[in-house]
Amino acid sequence: MAKQTLSDLIVSRDESPDRVLSLLRTYGIAAIPNYLCASDLEAVRGECQTLDHEKSEAIIERDYHCGRSLLIDRRLWNPLEHPAIEKLATAKYLQAIAAGFCNKKLAFNYQFLVTRETKSGVPITGLHYDRLLTLKFFIYLLDTSKENGAFECVPGTHKSVEATRAYYVKRGVRLFDLPNFQLPAEIGDPIAMEGAAGTMLVFTTDIVHQGGVVSEGHERWVLRLHTRAKPLPVYSPPPWISRQWWRESAVNPARYYYRFRDKLTRESPPTIEAQ
Numbered sequence: 001m002a003k004q005t006l007s008d009l010i011v012s013r014d015e016s017p018d019r020v021l022s023l024l025r026t027y028g029i030a031a032i033p034n035y036l037c038a039s040d041l042e043a044v045r046g047e048c049q050t051l052d053h054e055k056s057e058a059i060i061e062r063d064y065h066c067g068r069s070l071l072i073d074r075r076l077w078n079p080l081e082h083p084a085i086e087k088l089a090t091a092k093y094l095q096a097i098a099a100g101f102c103n104k105k106l107a108f109n110y111q112f113l114v115t116r117e118t119k120s121g122v123p124i125t126g127l128h129y130d131r132l133l134t135l136k137f138f139i140y141l142l143d144t145s146k147e148n149g150a151f152e153c154v155p156g157t158h159k160s161v162e163a164t165r166a167y168y169v170k171r172g173v174r175l176f177d178l179p180n181f182q183l184p185a186e187i188g189d190p191i192a193m194e195g196a197a198g199t200m201l202v203f204t205t206d207i208v209h210q211g212g213v214v215s216e217g218h219e220r221w222v223l224r225l226h227t228r229a230k231p232l233p234v235y236s237p238p239p240w241i242s243r244q245w246w247r248e249s250a251v252n253p254a255r256y257y258y259r260f261r262d263k264l265t266r267e268s269p270p271t272i273e274a275q
């Protein structure tokens with residue numbers, strides 16, 4: 001596939017969700033500048049700020065090596081107290097994208113993460129795909145460029161990652177153990193998805209991606225909504241009662257069948273590359 005630039009991945013706010021879907025399917029990502037208008041952006045920022053002081057079972061502070069990270073479960077909070085984030089999380093436009101992208105039952109935007117990256121000089125993450133497959137609606141709350149750690153990705157890698165995931169899942173490998181940071185060195189240079197505050201990136205986490213590096217004197221602030229297929233994939237599935245647990249358990253016959261077959265056929269995992 002010819003190398004893309006950021007402008008190939010941009011959808012204008014007044015285009016239909018179909019345009020986002022087409023980029024999402026081809027490249028694994030689309031960017032919508034000005035997704036939030038100035039007043040909605042201001043309101044979302046205000047609510048994100050108050051989350052910092054809110055005590056609720058819905059909000060969990062997570063360890064984060066480059067700043068602060070709050071994980072919020074929307075199923076456990078009071079929507080009336082967070083109207084701006086609720087409006088964003090329930091938007092028909094986003095529902096149409098999610099439904100068009102995945103034809104399974106969805107936990108649509110059931111969870112979101114607010115991160116504020118203030119620590120400079122350290123990569124936010126290295127290049128990877130996520131172990132838990134997620135459709136992310138990732139919104140910059142501040143103007144974001146390479147200087148303050150813009151999200152980066154290698155467009156078109158999601159298809160081979162999907163095949164890689166299927167390869168391991170078929171063989172009973174735990175999602176927790178997926179080698180999601182093991183990527184070929186020649187995968188290609190990632191594109192920095194720079195955008196003004198209010199820009200939304202829509203991507204499947206099967207795309208190879210990473211966070212950038214915040215430079216001294218700068219910061220990044222992001223809200224990202226998580227949509228996943230049901231039953232929700234997890235790192236530690238509940239024993240006995242979940243299909244994921246049986247698939248990952250020692251009694252899964254596929255594990256032994258493929259061990260035998262892979263020896264005979266010398267089949268190896270697909271190569272992760274841009275397609």
Ligand SMILES: O=C(O)CCC(=O)C(=O)O
Pocket residue numbers: 124125130136149150151152205209210211212224
């Ligand atoms: O924070 C970033 O830019 C990278 C984020 C990431 O890896 C993710 O949301 O899955």
Ligand SMILES: [Fe+2]
Pocket residue numbers: 128129130205209
């Ligand atoms: Fe990730």
